[in-house]
Amino acid sequence: MSGDCSSQPQEEGKGRRMGTDYVDVTEDRLSVEDITERATSPTSGAIGLFVGTTRNNFEGKTVLRLEYEAYMPMAKKKMLETCELVRDKWNVENIVMVHRIGVVPVGEASIVIAVSSPHRKEALEAVHFAIDHVKATVPVWKKEIYGDESSSWKQNKECTWSGSGHP
Amino acid sequence: MSGDCSSQPQEEGKGRRMGTDYVDVTEDRLSVEDITERATSPTSGAIGLFVGTTRNNFEGKTVLRLEYEAYMPMAKKKMLETCELVRDKWNVENIVMVHRIGVVPVGEASIVIAVSSPHRKEALEAVHFAIDHVKATVPVWKKEIYGDESSSWKQNKECTWSGSGHP
């Protein structure tokens, strides 16, 4: 169920720098090092990153593990659309976003987003926008499994069709 | 010249969560993975990171390498003060900041800052503030060595006693 998806390098012009979008959805453990390396550019001195990690509790209940699933091709498509929106707003070089699916043990990363830019303000703002947009648009689902073996499908508050008042 | 410096865990109260400040100045290559690991908390699902990497050019000149030096104890002290200011402003858990000194090859990281928080907005804003404050206050110096073996001591624009109009 793993695979990657890179867009063509961005053309110069329209205020855009050269740079690459790389998105992936994978069952493998995420390597922050590899993702940082992929975002690194010899012409951009700043990399902003967001790492989402799984928590060990929810409203006082012990979380044993998490299971993620994705609508794989659409998830990658929406991640690449997020990259496009980032490039509309900020002058960034490389954008890397990788989501892990399957069982993700507590404390491990479920998503890593890295954006390089000549300017750290743009790199950090772009990462912030990117994770917000991913949470609102990318078809990936998380199920929490609790200590009593009960479980719950989570809902991002950024998701506009979530039930209000739901977790 | 390497060493580390951790503060005591923050007490609860005054709006502060439990958490640890860890700062270091080292001649070793920085591991984004290790620093992320150190910032990770089972109770905080978001980690914001900033990675500063060395660039291969400055105003058209090829940069061969960079050399950093630090006023070691004061640098760590100012980094810990930055951690304190972050905790005054944001609800964060662990703060990790490591600066590399000595020769840093082009493309490698000179600084990594990682902040974990229950809320990604706070983690990312805290990282942004932290790198801005570090650039303005931590006594570390960077010398660029160019292709013609000329060199230049750089000046952060955030440094209030820089010469105006200087690089």
Place this chain on the structure above:
Amino acid sequence: SVLFGQVRLLFFAKSREIVGRKEAELEVVRLTTPRDVLQTLLQEYPGLGEISDNIVLSLNEEYLEIDDQQIVLEAGDELAIIPPISGG
């Protein structure tokens, strides 16, 4: 409004658990609306009624607006049931 063929259905997360399968086929009409498609789905899979206020549909990997006036379905189209997302 003549039935013309089958689209491929994909179920995810809670909708997959309710229906008990990941994929199915659905007989549809060519000119329809997202709301009518949802009604057809609920007739076929009544269990989805439990979450019908909180699902959206996607057609060929694009979200459909539930209030869209008209959509055109082609045989082989991929229609997915998307419960509230929780990635990141």
Place this chain on the structure above:
Amino acid sequence: SVLFGQVRLLFFAKSREIVGRKEAELEVVRLTTPRDVLQTLLQEYPGLGEISDNIVLSLNEEYLEIDDQQIVLEAGDELAIIPPISGG
């Protein structure tokens, strides 16, 4: 304004290159100002004149404000010459 002893001087970056050493001792008075300390430094190390508009001093790992009215130096204090910083 009597000389009372020596503080430890630390030079970094360009100031280190100009002076040609990392550390030195400086005879100082006990009650003084950052501006007077800088003047004493410039007399001792005239080469620093080139960068004197763009350095600050630190005393025992705390920045001094050049306009501070009075500082008290103790023997063994650590006084550092801090050219514009460029970390990060």
